[in-house]
Amino acid sequence: MDFAVMYHYVRPRSGWNGIFPLLPEEFEKQIDLISKTHNIVHLDELNKKSVKPQCVLTFDDGTRDQYVYAYDILKKKGIPAYFTVMSGPMLTGIIPVFHLVHVILSFKTDEEIWELLSSRYDVSNVEEESSIYHYEPNRLRRFNKYVLNFMLSQSESREVLESIFKTIFPDSLSFIKNFYLNVGDLKEMSQSGMAIGVHCHHHAPYNGNPHEFYKNEIMPCKAFLKETLGINSQWYTPAFGGGKMHERMRNEITPILRENGFRKGFTVNPGLMNGNDGFWIDRIDCVQLPPSRSSSINTVIEQYTTNV
Ligand SMILES: [Zn+2]
Incomplete structure (x- = not known):
């Protein structure tokens, strides 16, 4: 076949x-x-x-x-x-949200990300709601993924992700060139x-x-x-x-x-x-x-x- x-x-x-x-x-x-x-x-x-x-x-x-x-x-x-x-990143300089998530989860600790998200947003239901990521053994990573991919709107998520991304890769155009x-x-x-x-x-x-x-x-x-x-x-x-x-x-x-x-x-x-x-x-x-x-x-x- x-x-x-x-x-x-x-x-x-x-x-x-x-x-x-x-x-x-x-x-x-x-x-x-x-x-x-x-x-x-x-x-x-x-x-x-x-x-x-x-x-x-x-x-x-x-x-x-x-x-x-x-x-x-x-x-x-x-x-x-x-x-x-x-073509978007090369032509407009905009990195899609899911790639920003990959970068941030790779280069910031889950503690750091969680501290920021939980200080900004109401995350009281995250324990139950994040169960879609049940395969993720790390509890805070599960929470982070849920908040960034599901709980926040695309624009809220992008805003917080870009603010963290900047601290890791200040030059986003050179990041795009390499990525x-x-x-x-x-x-x-x-x-x-x-x-x-x-x-x-x-x-x-x-x-x-x-x-x-x-x-x-x-x-x-x-x-x-x-x-x-x-x-x-x-x-x-x-x-x-x-x-x-x-x-x-x-x-x-x-x-x-x-x-x-x-x-x-x-x-x-x-x-x-x-x-x-x-x-x-x-x-x-x-x-x-x-x-x-x-x-x-x-x-x-x-x-x-x-x-x-
Ligand atoms: Zn794709």
Whole structure:
């Protein structure tokens, strides 16, 4: 069975305690294992016949670790992959809230963050409400994540996060240069046969207005890829898989995407590539595959086959 793998950070931890990266050596092991049973192909090759089943490697969020570590390994092995771009930070200097959360959780202690949040906001119900983060063993981290991601409005959260972020990285533009793929990286990756697609502009979830969403979140990124790389990107991976309204998003935005030259989109729903006819392709998160999991690639695939 054909499948697509979803990657986010591929990097050593080196101080980044607020994220769960796949380590570069794990990434390398994983693609070696996949290569034994599957052909890892470029998105353009999806419809071509191949002896082995096919696999596509997909990268979300356009962070620079993907160039430094993952692309470096792929280049050496001559394996193609699909990388997506978030154009907002580079073009507007605005870092999305979820990345600010990653930075702050990595470089401030949970005690420091909690002290600030609990002094500013009414956090009396946080103990019960933060249970959505039950998998998080550290109590204060659980509280911090809940307050920043759920309790506060986007603008409240951004305000407090930016005030903390400034104390860690006073020069946000140089942070953006180091944290996100830059034009030079993208040119090199594109020229060496990597597929480059649209992730988003500001990493907003779908808002229920397809034309406005296309104009604000998709078009600026597509235009950026056209201007800087000269490519008409045909691939789209929505931020947060579309968010809470992802089903609605797929119904409403697919015709607009097709009109604008897009050929495929990728979801965050776990699953295999069931034929290549549809627009949307489900993916398997890299942490579900060995070496993160001890089972073999085929055992994991079988689980998805029986679930379908
Ligand atoms: Zn994303």
